[in-house]
Amino acid sequence: MIDNFSLGLTHGLMLLTAWLLLRRPDLDREGGEAPKGFAARLRPGRKRDDG
Structure with a gap:
């Protein structure tokens, strides 16, 4: 039985x-x-720069 x-x-x-x-x-x-912040880094079509 699942407890509360x-x-x-x-x-x-x-x-x-x-x-x-x-x-x-x-x-x-x-x-x-x-977009700003985290969403700006995850835009599709944008190349990721690894530093």
């Missing part, structure tokens, strides 16, 4: 993840603006 702690823990972590993802400022940005 494991159910509460997993659902709590999913809720925390969804809340953090929905608070991201880049969700409100249109496609024409340049």
Whole structure:
């Protein structure tokens, strides 16, 4: 039988993840603006510079 702690823990972590993802400022940005930070380094078609 699944205990309530494991159910509460997993659902709590999913809720925390969804809340953090929905608070991201880049969700409100249109496609024409340049990404900043981590997203800028992961743009497709851009060559990765290894230093």
